[in-house]
Amino acid sequence: MSRIVYVNGEYLPEEEAKISIFDRGFLMADAVYEVASVLDGKLLDYAGHEARLARSLGELEIPMPASPEEILEIHRQLVTRNGVEEGAVYMQVTRGAADRDFAWTADMTPSLVLFTQAKAIVASxxxxxxxxxxxxxxxxxxxxxxxxxxxxxxxxxxxxxxxxxxxxxxxxxxxxxxxxxxxxxxxxxxxxxxxxxxxxxxxxxxxxxxxxxxxxxxxxxxxxxxxxxxxxxxxxxxxxxxxxxxxxxxxxxxxxxxxxxxxxxxxxxxxxxxxxxxxxxxxx
Missing domain, CATH: 3.20.10.10 (D-amino Acid Aminotransferase, subunit A, domain 2)
Known part of the structure; x- marks a missing residue:
């Protein structure tokens, strides 16, 4: 069974997940990410990851794509829907999609993508x-x-x-x-x-x-x-x-x-x- 992932407001099977070819994350690596580990189905050091995400986005002048409460809930939903007991949740926020140009505009809508990865971490x-x-x-x-x-x-x-x-x-x-x-x-x-x-x-x-x-x-x-x-x-x-x-x-x-x-x-x-x-x- 494929993983359920999150892309811009939707929970989807990974095969159905899509993002624009004009997304600046794809074109210019104009994006940040975080990785929260999962143990016993729970998130580790989450407050630190949340704070660092906000800092990274602020340094690049990318707006937060959702509220902190919404982003935490997405993490928890993905852990539950994919039955992850041990592994990680990867989150990426891009500046969004626009016609290719080195300059960006302030009115762009960020893209938010999250997915899980089940793997043994403790017994490595x-x-x-x-x-x-x-x-x-x-x-x-x-x-x-x-x-x-x-x-x-x-x-x-x-x-x-x-x-x-x-x-x-x-x-x-x-x-x-x-x-x-x-x-x-x-x-x-x-x-x-x-x-x-x-x-x-x-x-x-x-x-x-x-x-x-x-x-x-x-x-x-x-x-x-x-x-x-x-x-x-x-x-x-x-x-x-x-x-x-x-x-x-x-x-x-x-x-x-x-x-x-x-x-x-x-x-x-x-x-x-x-x-x-x-x-x-x-x-x-």
Whole structure:
């Protein structure tokens, strides 16, 4: 049975879903998106995703396509109609359709599209073995704080990583790691301090990142927000990434250099457990 998706006011079988070929999301990636994870049929960290959507739209001067209450209800309807117990809800908002032109007008009607993806997140095989990453130059535009659908370079970097026998790439600019292709990068120092890059236009303000920082503080684990180099990462006790679709994912190898024993370390493993426990407790 096909999924039920949402397109501009309608719940439809995915085969019947349509959007204009003149939609600027298709023509120019003039669109933003959010991904809310689902556990036990409930949404995780939803308030953070809702706030970041509003910020991204505001930065691009795209009007909200519906009220926050309506958008939450669409999420819940899709989870229920598709019977998703574990997975994600993807939401995309485009500026809308108009004849092709680089300039846009203020009276355009945004397009709103949502769909679900059922998949195992908690019992992830990669979380058990750990992820391998390579470092690549960060060649993206300089408004990475806006969660746009401009994901081509991230996709290219991911494919380069796979071609090199790795799982993902950490992107590097001016000698410092910005983030992963679809996640925030972290290291654990020999002293047990968590380090992740400070927020700016250079990286996305991860919702999972923010939640983990809060949980770490509650567990009295020190966190430093600062940039770090590839060499510092290779010499770290542990490393991991955070994202809505991966939670806390241990990184066990960087550019062929194993971290520790080359297997998920105790800090990343425990943080993943804490995140899952707290997310289940606070899901809506």
């Amino acid at each position: 095989p990669m979380a058990q073995r750990g992820s391998k990453v390579i470092s690549l130059d960060d060649l993206r535009w300089h408004r990475r704080d806006i969660k746009t659908t401009q994901l081509l370079y991230a996709s290219m970097a991911k494919m380069q990583a796979k071609a090199a026998g790795a799982d993902d790439a950490w992107l590097v600019e001016d000698g410092k790691i910005t983030e992963g292709t679809s996640n925030n990068a972290w290291i654990v120092t020999k002293d047990g301090v968590l380090v992740t890059r400070q927020l700016s236009n250079d990286l996305l303000a991860g919702i999972t990142r923010a939640s983990l920082m809060r949980y770490a503080a509650e567990a009295q684990i020190s966190v430093e927000e600062r940039a770090f180099t590839v060499e510092e990462a290779k010499g770290a006790a542990e490393a991991f990434v955070t994202s809505a679709s991966a939670f806390v994912m241990p990184v066990v190898e960087i550019d062929g250099v194993k971290l520790g024993a080359g297997s998920p370390g105790p800090v990343a493993t425990r943080l993943r457990e804490i995140y899952v426990e707290e997310s289940r407790r606070t899901a809506i």
